[in-house]
Amino acid sequence: MSAHFPRTEARTSAGGGRRLRMIGALLLVMTVFGGCGFRGVYDMPLPGGADLGDDPYEVRVQFRDVLDLVPNSGVRVNNVPVGRVSDIELAEESWLAEVTVQLNGDVDLPANAIAQLRQSSLLGEKYVDLSAPAQPEEPRGELRGGALVPVERTDRSPEVEEVLGALSMLLNGGGVAQLQNITRELNTALDGREADARELLNNIDELVTRLDAQRDDITRALDSVNRLSAELNAQRQSIDKALTEIEPGLRVLNQQREQLTTMLRSLDELSGVATDVVERGGDDLVHNLNQIAPTVRKLAESGSALPKSFEVLATFPFPDNAVEGIKGSDYVNLYVDADLNLTRIIDNLGRSQQPLLRAPDLPLPLGQQPDDPPVGQSEQGDGGRQTPTPPAPTPSDQPQPSEQPEDGGDGGDDDGGLLGGLFGGN
Numbered sequence: 229m230s231a232h233f234p235r236t237e238a239r240t241s242a243g244g245g246r247r248l249r250m251i252g253a254l255l256l257v258m259t260v261f262g263g264c265g266f267r268g269v270y271d272m273p274l275p276g277g278a279d280l281g282d283d284p285y286e287v288r289v290q291f292r293d294v295l296d297l298v299p300n301s302g303v304r305v306n307n308v309p310v311g312r313v314s315d316i317e318l319a320e321e322s323w324l325a326e327v328t329v330q331l332n333g334d335v336d337l338p339a340n341a342i343a344q345l346r347q348s349s350l351l352g353e354k355y356v357d358l359s360a361p362a363q364p365e366e367p368r369g370e371l372r373g374g375a376l377v378p379v380e381r382t383d384r385s386p387e388v389e390e391v392l393g394a395l396s397m398l399l400n401g402g403g404v405a406q407l408q409n410i411t412r413e414l415n416t417a418l419d420g421r422e423a424d425a426r427e428l429l430n431n432i433d434e435l436v437t438r439l440d441a442q443r444d445d446i447t448r449a450l451d452s453v454n455r456l457s458a459e460l461n462a463q464r465q466s467i468d469k470a471l472t473e474i475e476p477g478l479r480v481l482n483q484q485r486e487q488l489t490t491m492l493r494s495l496d497e498l499s500g501v502a503t504d505v506v507e508r509g510g511d512d513l514v515h516n517l518n519q520i521a522p523t524v525r526k527l528a529e530s531g532s533a534l535p536k537s538f539e540v541l542a543t544f545p546f547p548d549n550a551v552e553g554i555k556g557s558d559y560v561n562l563y564v565d566a567d568l569n570l571t572r573i574i575d576n577l578g579r580s581q582q583p584l585l586r587a588p589d590l591p592l593p594l595g596q597q598p599d600d601p602p603v604g605q606s607e608q609g610d611g612g613r614q615t616p617t618p619p620a621p622t623p624s625d626q627p628q629p630s631e632q633p634e635d636g637g638d639g640g641d642d643d644g645g646l647l648g649g650l651f652g653g654n
Contacts, residue, residue: 280312289328289329311335343377
């Protein structure tokens with residue numbers, strides 16, 4: 229007995245040491261993972277996942293609903309795994325889901341890429357599908373780390389439950405049960421009218437073809453209507469004012485509707501009478517028009533001369549501007565502007581062809597007529613040669629100078645004389 233007890237104590241001591249070591253190791257592991265933010269199986273990489281490479285980058289994607297998408301779900305481009313979902317959280321100051329994905333550094337996507345939430349199979353896992361934008365939008369820029377794909381560029385595929393629910397609504401509450409009745413009524417309507425139905429389809433096809441051929445014209449007409457509507461919208465106040473102000477006129481026209489109707493009937497009767505008169509006297513009317521045509525043509529050629537002549541005729545013998553000088557019935561004011569500037573007077577004397585004093589009237593040389601050229605000049609311009617000058621008349625043949633007028637005139641005549649030369653007379 230004394231030999232048995234020591235063996236039992238030794239075994240008990242060895243088993244207790246192993247349990248202590250296991251507990252310590254477990255506490256150490258829990259401490260390490262707790263300090264690193266361990267989140268359970270979500271932090272464990274899935275087998276067969278995408279290769280992120282040596283230099284991955286992160287992109288944030290916003291969805292309205294991520295369904296049952298979980299971290300470590302796949303990210304694909306053209307159905308090729310290129311990354312994984314690293315985090316899913318609620319976006320700041322919104323109710324949108326923000327998914328952070330890690331992509332392989334070799335993935336090349338445009339900055340305006342689109343993201344869709346898809347399902348690998350009918351009951352498969354969810355994954356994020358990234359792709360370039362579809363036509364007509366063109367790819368722009370390059371998707372880089374830290375970029376955000378907004379919710380306007382994201383979408384999701386319908387769930388199986390949604391498809392089955394829509395199908396159930398169609399089969400139970402939709403019009404599937406009425407298809408038989410619709411088919412029967414169509415057969416009844418088209419029975420014996422196949423040719424008419426075929427012709428109708430041909431006409432519709434021709435109409436659509438012509439509309440397609442005139443597509444540019446239709447588009448141009450719609451653009452013109454658009455511009456017209458914009459112009460009308462810009463002038464809305466003016467149109468509203470015009471419609472408001474035209475109301476009294478419309479009211480007056482409504483009140484005088486019977487008179488207007490009577491006038492229109494009278495004009496209709498007058499037009500009938502005028503037509504009958506023209507038809508009966510057409511030749512005479514044409515003859516009269518042909519006879520009056522020269523008179524009308526001459527009136528047209530006179531232009532503004534005829535109206536001006538009427539202006540003078542109303543104030544004859546004075547011009548129309550003389551009416552302003554008539555201040556009463558027995559006198560007329562007359563204003564004269566006399567320019568006594570010495571320089572202008574000398575200029576007028578130089579330009580005037582009227583002599584200051586009229587030379588005495590001398591008799592013409594013997595044999596010379598009044599219309600002949602002056603004595604000493606040849607008629608044919610003979611190079612400067614002069615004809616012999618006839619002898620001067622004797623003093624007895626010269627006329628005696630005329631006496632001066634009794635009224636003390638200046639020796640001039642009706643052409644102006646000295647004053648006419650001073651003031652520029654001819």
